[in-house]
Amino acid sequence: MPSRRVLVVSYPYPPMPTVGGNRWLAMSKYLREMGYDVTVLTTSAFGSLPDDGQHQVVRSADLIAAPWLRRILRRPPLPEPGQAPPVDTPPPRVVTGVAVPDPYVVTWVPGAVAAARRLLRRQTFDAIVTTSAYESAHLVPLALGRARVPWVADFRDGWTYHPWKPPFPTRAQRSLDARMERRVVRTAERVAAVELPVAEDFRARLGVDAAHVPNGWDPQLEAEVAGAEPPPLVPGRVSLVHTGKLSGGWGRHPGTLFEAMARLYERDPALAERIQLVLAGRLDRDEQELIESLELGAMVRHVGQLSRAESMALQRSADALLLLTSPNLVWELPGKFFEYLGAGRPILALADGNEAARMVAETGTGITVPPGDVAAIEDALAAVARDGLADAYRPRGTDRYVYPAPAVEMAEEIERAIAAGRAA
Numbered sequence: 550m551p552s553r554r555v556l557v558v559s560y561p562y563p564p565m566p567t568v569g570g571n572r573w574l575a576m577s578k579y580l581r582e583m584g585y586d587v588t589v590l591t592t593s594a595f596g597s598l599p600d601d602g603q604h605q606v607v608r609s610a611d612l613i614a615a616p617w618l619r620r621i622l623r624r625p626p627l628p629e630p631g632q633a634p635p636v637d638t639p640p641p642r643v644v645t646g647v648a649v650p651d652p653y654v655v656t657w658v659p660g661a662v663a664a665a666r667r668l669l670r671r672q673t674f675d676a677i678v679t680t681s682a683y684e685s686a687h688l689v690p691l692a693l694g695r696a697r698v699p700w701v702a703d704f705r706d707g708w709t710y711h712p713w714k715p716p717f718p719t720r721a722q723r724s725l726d727a728r729m730e731r732r733v734v735r736t737a738e739r740v741a742a743v744e745l746p747v748a749e750d751f752r753a754r755l756g757v758d759a760a761h762v763p764n765g766w767d768p769q770l771e772a773e774v775a776g777a778e779p780p781p782l783v784p785g786r787v788s789l790v791h792t793g794k795l796s797g798g799w800g801r802h803p804g805t806l807f808e809a810m811a812r813l814y815e816r817d818p819a820l821a822e823r824i825q826l827v828l829a830g831r832l833d834r835d836e837q838e839l840i841e842s843l844e845l846g847a848m849v850r851h852v853g854q855l856s857r858a859e860s861m862a863l864q865r866s867a868d869a870l871l872l873l874t875s876p877n878l879v880w881e882l883p884g885k886f887f888e889y890l891g892a893g894r895p896i897l898a899l900a901d902g903n904e905a906a907r908m909v910a911e912t913g914t915g916i917t918v919p920p921g922d923v924a925a926i927e928d929a930l931a932a933v934a935r936d937g938l939a940d941a942y943r944p945r946g947t948d949r950y951v952y953p954a955p956a957v958e959m960a961e962e963i964e965r966a967i968a969a970g971r972a973a
Contacts, residue, residue, distance in 0.1 A: 553675045554586040555963060556668060556698075558661060558690075560653055560683040562591035562606070564598055568793075568884035572705060572743070573680055575767045577604070579956035585963075588674075590664055590689075592657050609664040612656035649717065649725045650708070654685035662692045674698050676963050676970075679737075682706045682713055687733040699970030701962050702737035703762070707880050710750040713798055731755060738966035738973075741959065744880040744904045760962055764884060765955040766891035770861065779829075779863035780852040786825045787937050789897065789930075790867035792860040793830045793885055799875035801920075803836060806873070806899065809926035811843040817931070821848060824934040826871070829855045829863055864892035868937030869915070872898040874905045876920045881905055890914065890950055895938035897929055912950070913943040 561569030577587045593608035679687045680703040708730040740759040742748035751759035782788045795803045814821035882904040896915030900906040906917045918925040
């Protein structure tokens, strides 16, 4: 196969402090190892990295970083590279409820389109890949007109199918959002989705041959993990570790977990004292207040914000790992699942009827309980306290979720898109 030159358009990308950028950070690296020449077009809002030039990362202007605009909208400053996100409140409705499909269509897409046009004039690309969440990234190829090359639209989350964002306030906005989704999905030569339910929805609802191309664990991170020094765990206690943010969209909240811990202590104090929930990441005020009000004491230990390498090293030292999901988001599969997969520890997943529950069952990496069932969570915590879920850990079929396997699948979609473009 001749060398392919691919342009990737992704708003989330390091050093933006979100797991959303990890997919194409890893995917680009392994595609390059397979012989692809990859250029990444992303936002400049979160700064740059020293190796941007080496890895052909192009950062276009983004109004979202403008200090005057953030002051007007009462938003905190964006974090500098290497900094943790600041404690924040939800953005005002004027930010999230006006622009369709998201605010970046105004702040970033115009600059991204201009940058993409310059890149296409400067050199020949064989394909373009756009990726979301932040669906406005998928509008960039539509704005290129006749300059567009064969296109793969890659979806990390659903768009109008169980959307990750609140519904727009007006019927006109919701209609425009749906039309945009349909135009993107039916125009792109190939459509890929990280979560199987999203791919299945595109097939059934919009009649396209959408592919399921999952995320995966990057084994090349092991050297970085080996050099990290996470906080030591308490000897003699069964450590249940959670890394990252506890609360999230669509009702994801640790309230039932904390309640189940309190009930386990009431029922069997000796068993409850064997387990310690170790939290690495930012705690919201209501989470802290709930821990205190339930008097969980030494059952919960907060070790603060850690680097990604430190978090992954902490995962490897745990007896079991905790995964929280929303009670009603069918495609939800937190990116940390793949870090947990690489850690090789049993998973207690508060997940039911969603992609996370399916993946834990498919890979034999732990147990799942409904996130709203306090009694079931209490029983699961008792099982963790007894043996760290060792009996539930029977991993199988995980090769597909370890790089380079996901990149091989993405390369196949790129080749299909190029072939479809030639046929057209």
